[in-house]
Amino acid sequence: METEIRFTHRSLVENSKSGDRTSQYQLYELYVDAMYNVSMRFLGIKEDAEDIVQDSFVDAFKNLEKFKYESSFGAWLKRIVINKSINHLKVKRLPLAAIDEHEYHLTNEVEYEQVDAMDILKVKSGIEKLPLGYKQIINLYLLEGYDHNEISDVLGITTSTSKSQYHRAKKKLVEIINGL
Amino acid sequence: MDQFEKHIRDNKAVFDDHRADREKIWANIASQLNEERTKEIPLWKSPMLRIAASILILLGISGAIGFNFFASPTTESQFVSQELQDIDMHYQGLVSYQVQLVQNNSQLSDADKEEFLSFMVELDAEYEQLKLEMQNNLDNEQVLEAIVANYRKRIELIENLLQQLNESKIKEDDYGYTL
Numbered sequence: 001m002e003t004e005i006r007f008t009h010r011s012l013v014e015n016s017k018s019g020d021r022t023s024q025y026q027l028y029e030l031y032v033d034a035m036y037n038v039s040m041r042f043l044g045i046k047e048d049a050e051d052i053v054q055d056s057f058v059d060a061f062k063n064l065e066k067f068k069y070e071s072s073f074g075a076w077l078k079r080i081v082i083n084k085s086i087n088h089l090k091v092k093r094l095p096l097a098a099i100d101e102h103e104y105h106l107t108n109e110v111e112y113e114q115v116d117a118m119d120i121l122k123v124k125s126g127i128e129k130l131p132l133g134y135k136q137i138i139n140l141y142l143l144e145g146y147d148h149n150e151i152s153d154v155l156g157i158t159t160s161t162s163k164s165q166y167h168r169a170k171k172k173l174v175e176i177i178n179g180l
Numbered sequence: 181m182d183q184f185e186k187h188i189r190d191n192k193a194v195f196d197d198h199r200a201d202r203e204k205i206w207a208n209i210a211s212q213l214n215e216e217r218t219k220e221i222p223l224w225k226s227p228m229l230r231i232a233a234s235i236l237i238l239l240g241i242s243g244a245i246g247f248n249f250f251a252s253p254t255t256e257s258q259f260v261s262q263e264l265q266d267i268d269m270h271y272q273g274l275v276s277y278q279v280q281l282v283q284n285n286s287q288l289s290d291a292d293k294e295e296f297l298s299f300m301v302e303l304d305a306e307y308e309q310l311k312l313e314m315q316n317n318l319d320n321e322q323v324l325e326a327i328v329a330n331y332r333k334r335i336e337l338i339e340n341l342l343q344q345l346n347e348s349k350i351k352e353d354d355y356g357y358t359l
Contacts, residue, residue, distance in 0.1 A: 028202075033199060033200050036205075053205055054212075061209075120187070121194065124194060127195075142188050143192060170184075
């Protein structure tokens with residue numbers, strides 16, 4: 001099963017490797033919306049997200065020979081988009097994680113109050129209201145499906161920091177949702 | 181994973197609510213990829229240029245090897261050419277000094293000077309040929325000797341000429357006394 005996922009759109013990828021513009025466009029069409037949404041969740045600004053998506057596709061097509069089917073093409077591309085989005089935030093000097101706050105809560109098991117979790121739209125607007133550092137980690141873990149190892153890699157933090165940051169972020173999210 | 185997390189992941193589609201401006205983004209991507217193509221392809225992806233570049237590199241390498249091979253006795257040739265240079269400097273200085281003496285000599289007619297200097301020009305030509313020969317056979321002692329002989333001949337000729345001039349001067353002086 002895993003093999004099948006990794007080789008999704010293989011012929012399109014192979015044709016794109018040899019510079020076939022039609023295949024490249026087909027891949028682009030398949031992934032552009034997903035990638036745009038990933039970038040929008042991190043950056044929140046339409047123009048910035050468009051720039052990141054554009055650069056990511058250009059980089060991906062230029063470096064396609066480095067893609068060896070160790071993951072699916074979509075996951076590989078998403079990694080490029082996420083890395084570029086996070087670098088963009090770094091360049092803007094926006095805080096990626098509120099490190100000074102989380103240390104106190106390392107051992108605290110957060111008590112999740114009964115949330116109106118069924119209202120997914122509330123959750124969505126709750127995430128948007130999170131401080132930027134928390135928002136990144138919630139995005140990466142809950143929406144992009146990254147584990148703490150991958151998050152620590154992308155954000156340049158330790159796995160334990162990633163875990164504690166995530167729990168803190170989740171608690172904050174619950175508070176926000178309950179206040180809505 | 182708790183219910184809260186599960187619920188979010190199950191409804192992930194809700195979070196993908198943005199639509200990209202496909203045409204605009206693709207236009208930029210395509211133009212960047214085209215730029216890259218026009219930059220790169222003529223140089224590295226054209227088979228003809230690849231072949232040409234390979235031939236050039238091969239010629240360069242073989243040329244460098246050949247040069248090193250034929251110029252192999254480097255220390256010796258350096259020594260010989262240094263020796264030649266020293267000799268050259270020494271004799272060139274002597275010859276040019278004496279040629280100057282001849283040219284400045286007031287007792288010689290212009291025709292005589294011209295005849296003498298044309299002879300020197302012949303020896304110059306011979307010297308140039310010997311120098312060429314020297315480049316081909318750097319360690320050839322015979323050529324080196326011939327070069328030295330060429331210089332000596334020139335100096336000898338000049339010395340003879342100057343001596344003759346001086347002798348005639350002395351004779352004239354003596355003649356004056358006898359009178």
